[in-house]
Amino acid sequence: MSEAEERTIELLIGPQHPASGHMRLVARVDGDVVVELRPDIGYVHRTVEKLAEVKTYLQVVPLVERPALADTANHNLGYVLAVERLLGVEAPPRAQYLRTVLAEISRIHSHLYGLGILGIMLGSSTAFMWCFNDREPLIDLAQELTGARLTYSYMIPGGVRRDLPPGFAERAEKVFRYLERRLKDYERLYFRNPVVRARTEGVGVLTREDAVRLGVVGPNLRASGVAYDVREADPYEAYPDLDFHVVTREEGDCAARMWVRVDEIRESMRLVREALSKIPDGPILHERFSKAIPPKWREWMEEKRRVKIPAAMVSLRIPPGEALSRVEAARGELTFYLVSDGSPNPYRMRMVTPSFRNVVLFRHLIRDCRVADIPAIYGSLDYFPPEADR
Amino acid sequence: MRELAERVASELGGESGESPGFAWVRVPPEKMLEAARMIREAGLEHVKAVTAIDRPEEGEIEVVYHASSYEPGRRGVLALRTSVPRDDPRLPSLVGVWPSAEYMEREQWEMLGVVFEGHPRLERLLLPEDFEGVHPLRKDYEVRTA
Numbered sequence: 001m002s003e004a005e006e007r008t009i010e011l012l013i014g015p016q017h018p019a020s021g022h023m024r025l026v027a028r029v030d031g032d033v034v035v036e037l038r039p040d041i042g043y044v045h046r047t048v049e050k051l052a053e054v055k056t057y058l059q060v061v062p063l064v065e066r067p068a069l070a071d072t073a074n075h076n077l078g079y080v081l082a083v084e085r086l087l088g089v090e091a092p093p094r095a096q097y098l099r100t101v102l103a104e105i106s107r108i109h110s111h112l113y114g115l116g117i118l119g120i121m122l123g124s125s126t127a128f129m130w131c132f133n134d135r136e137p138l139i140d141l142a143q144e145l146t147g148a149r150l151t152y153s154y155m156i157p158g159g160v161r162r163d164l165p166p167g168f169a170e171r172a173e174k175v176f177r178y179l180e181r182r183l184k185d186y187e188r189l190y191f192r193n194p195v196v197r198a199r200t201e202g203v204g205v206l207t208r209e210d211a212v213r214l215g216v217v218g219p220n221l222r223a224s225g226v227a228y229d230v231r232e233a234d235p236y237e238a239y240p241d242l243d244f245h246v247v248t249r250e251e252g253d254c255a256a257r258m259w260v261r262v263d264e265i266r267e268s269m270r271l272v273r274e275a276l277s278k279i280p281d282g283p284i285l286h287e288r289f290s291k292a293i294p295p296k297w298r299e300w301m302e303e304k305r306r307v308k309i310p311a312a313m314v315s316l317r318i319p320p321g322e323a324l325s326r327v328e329a330a331r332g333e334l335t336f337y338l339v340s341d342g343s344p345n346p347y348r349m350r351m352v353t354p355s356f357r358n359v360v361l362f363r364h365l366i367r368d369c370r371v372a373d374i375p376a377i378y379g380s381l382d383y384f385p386p387e388a389d390r
Numbered sequence: 391m392r393e394l395a396e397r398v399a400s401e402l403g404g405e406s407g408e409s410p411g412f413a414w415v416r417v418p419p420e421k422m423l424e425a426a427r428m429i430r431e432a433g434l435e436h437v438k439a440v441t442a443i444d445r446p447e448e449g450e451i452e453v454v455y456h457a458s459s460y461e462p463g464r465r466g467v468l469a470l471r472t473s474v475p476r477d478d479p480r481l482p483s484l485v486g487v488w489p490s491a492e493y494m495e496r497e498q499w500e501m502l503g504v505v506f507e508g509h510p511r512l513e514r515l516l517l518p519e520d521f522e523g524v525h526p527l528r529k530d531y532e533v534r535t536a
Contacts (some may be wrong), residue, residue, distance in 0.1 A: 042516035050526055051503075085410035129404075141434045212460055213438035215490025220459070228460040324411030324456060324467060326438065335438045337456065350441040352494065357438075359493055389516055 008035055013374070015043045020387030025374070026363065032371045039362035045389040057083055057316045058309070062153045064336075064351060066298075068387040070113040070135075072151050073099075073106035073142075074329035079351075080335040081153045081176035081236060085323035089156065089286050091237075095159040100238035102145060102154055104268040104275075108179070108331030109138045111219075111261040112267075114382035119190060120256060121379035122199050127190040134182055139174040144168060156284030157313060163305035169276040176333040177267045183262065191262060204365045204377035207252060213378035214364060217357045218332020219260040220381055224252035230328035242274050254380035261382065289313050317344050329354055331382055355388035391466040394432050397468075398425050412471035414455060421482045422472050426455070426487040434459050434468060437484075440494035442502040444476070445529045451479045451504055455491065474504065483509035501527035 014024040028035045035300040063071035064079045065072035077099055084090060087198050091099065112131045119127025139149050144165055146152035154161055190196060203302045206216065206222060211224040221228060229246045231239045247263040249256035283290060292312040293301070301308055324338045332354030341347040358381060360372050365377050391413040395406035397464045398406040402425055417425045434457040443452040450473040458462035472513055483506035485492045496515050503525040507511065517526070524531040 042514070042518075043515040045525065050531070050533060054535055068506055082411075090408075213489055214437055215438075215488070226460050228465075233462075233465045322409045324409070324469075326411075326467075333438065335456065337439055337441050337454070338441060348441070348443045353440045356493065357490070360490075 003280040005018050007031075009181075011371070015040070015050050016047060021329045023388075025378075027366070027371070027374070029371060031041050034367055034369055036372060036375065037362060037366040041359060041385060042389055046386070048390040049268070049349055049351060050344050051353075054345060056344050057157065057318065057346065058314055058316065060346065060349065061156065063149060065151050065153065066385060066386075067353065068110075068329070068331075068355075069150055070384070071106050071110040071330040071387075072147055072364055073102045073154065074327055074334060075353075076155045077103055077152065077237070077334045078325055078327040078329065078334045079338075080157055081327065082338040083157045083318070083324035085325060086318045086321055086338055086340055087288075087289055089158055091155075091159045091239075091286060092283045093280045094163075095283040095284045095286075096237040097275050098145070098160045098284065099155050100242070100274050101275050101279075102142060103150065103237070104136055104272045105142050105145075107330040108265050108268045109135050111265050112138070114331075115190075115258065115261055117382070118254075118376075118379035121375035123188060124193070124196070126197075127186070130182070130190070133257065135179065135180065136151065139176060141168075141172055141175055142297055144171070156307070156309065157316065158289045159284045159308050161308065161309075162280070163284050164276075165305075168380055169244065172272060173278060176273065179265070183265065186262075189288045191219075191258065197255065199373075199376045200258060200380065201251075203373055204254045204369065205252045205382060206365060210364065211252070214360050216332075216361060218330075218353045219247075219264065219333065219384075220257055220358055221254035222248045224258045225250045230333050234326060236273055236325075236327060239279070242271055244271060247368065254376050256353075257380040257382075271356070278282075315344060317342060325341070331355055331384065331387065332357060349390060353387045353390060355384045356390070359388050391464075391468045394429065394434075395468055397413055399430050402426070402509050403423045409469075411420055412467035412469050414454075416471045416473075419472045419474050422470070422484065423482045423487070426457075426484045427501050429468060429470060433461060433464050435488075436460070436490040437488045438467065438495065440491050440498055442479075442498040442527070444531050445473075446476065446503055448473075449476050450474065451476050451502060453504060455482060455484060455488070455497070457488065479509055480505045481505075482507050485509055495534055503528065 008331035015022045024040035027037040052387045064075050115133030118127045146154040167175040208222045208225045227246045292310040297308040320342045322339045335352040339348040395413040395415040399406040400417045405413045427443045439456045440452045452473045454471040499512050
């Protein structure tokens with residue numbers, strides 16, 4: 001054993017939920033300097049890809065939502081888009097707007113979740129409490145639209161399950177005004193706090209070149225100056241109609257990653273406001289499915305402004321083929337690759353989540369830094385183990 | 391992307407096509423490394439997914455790399471695909487060309503038993519350390535459901 005090796009010791013962190021879910025970090029440290037760190041993942045692997053092969057296409061909707069509990073809407077959307085591409089159908093415009101609204105509410109919710117986790121990892125329990133508490137009004141909004149707090153299963157092949165409740169835009173406006181006020185409080189207590197700045201600025205710097213080379217996604221990519229966002233690169237649903245700006249920062253450090261999320265919350269509020277102000281009238285389910293609904297149920301649907309899921313969707317069979325979808329989920333690009341063999345179950349469902357794309361950053365960023373930087377860097381990545389493990 | 395797919399196919403002796411969401415090119419396993427380099431040189435610097443698909447009836451496992459770029463003008467998706475025999479699935483690792491493939495190749499090795507030769511770390515990733523038996527994403531792995 002060399003002298004350098006003798007000086008270092010192995011430090012095991014986790015897997016008992018070190019932050020945002022069960023994972024283990026295996027660090028080699030020299031004093032309090034991290035020489036290298038290896039992420040050990042898989043503790044919350046739920047076999048989503050395999051389970052999809054024994055479920056029907058509709059049953060997979062709730063399944064793909066589970067890994068990313070703060071961002072279920074975007075996972076729901078990515079999957080449904082892949083199914084629709086296999087079928088060759090598109091949701092009607094009103095449904096596309098409603099999906100966009102929920103996807104952005106979900107993004108704000110997820111970013112607050114991530115900022116809360118970063119807060120507690122930096123030792124600010126107040127920041128954690130504030131962020132987590134302020135998710136509530138957004139969860140309430142989503143519940144009003146979908147009927148559920150977190151696992152919405154709102155988007156189904158060809159459309160959405162429910163229409164917009166009356167007065168929704170006014171209530172959303174109230175929530176956003178509240179959140180705008182709160183973000184000012186956050187700036188004073190949290191984002192511009194001298195301790196937070198000292199712990200995050202210049203720490204865990206990811207260069208633009210490395211971000212691209214490693215295929216990093218989401219706010220972690222954009223904080224390194226890469227203006228890539230699927231909503232702009234390959235626009236889907238209502239995004240082509242909306243005035244959307246990609247948020248970037250140049251520094252690539254923990255603070256930049258935090259600020260991208262903060263600015264994206266503002267951008268998402270703008271997107272929801274715009275979408276609600278110009279949402280078109282019309283059906284919320286594609287004709288292919290709505291025509292399969294008996295007239296009695298169609299009346300019920302008109303009255304309740306809800307969809308009765310037709311038998312043709314429950315036992316959906318898709319002609320053999322393959323399709324790829326990508327959406328900008330809250331933590332970054334989410335890719336679904338779906339293969340059909342004509343049976344009622346997907347033959348293969350590949351689901352590559354943003355956290356799985358970003359797991360490489362633990363090894364890449366957490367080295368030649370202090371042990372105390374581990375939580376700051378981890379927190380700044382908004383890495384969610386269940387989302388990575390699937 | 392379709393153009394690039396056709397160019398790779400004609401230079402390396404493969405076939406190309408299009409599916410919803412991406413163009414694709416299929417080459418023999420021994421041409422994968424060369425094809426990946428061509429695609430990388432055309433500016434597609436990362437992969438969004440590495441997927442292995444078990445096809446027991448053909449006695450094959452198909453492996454698909456969905457490559458793309460963050461740069462405006464080449465943000466479409468090109469899939470590089472090949473098939474390897476199911477009883478001895480081997481192909482060169484493409485981590486040297488696309489570092490972003492590292493964890494995904496490792497996962498597909500674990501889940502389907504595809505050996506990516508030259509991969510820096512083909513070790514357990516998501517499954518328990520003491521897991522034994524059929525690779526779970528192979529079709530002969532039985533899922534017990536209630």
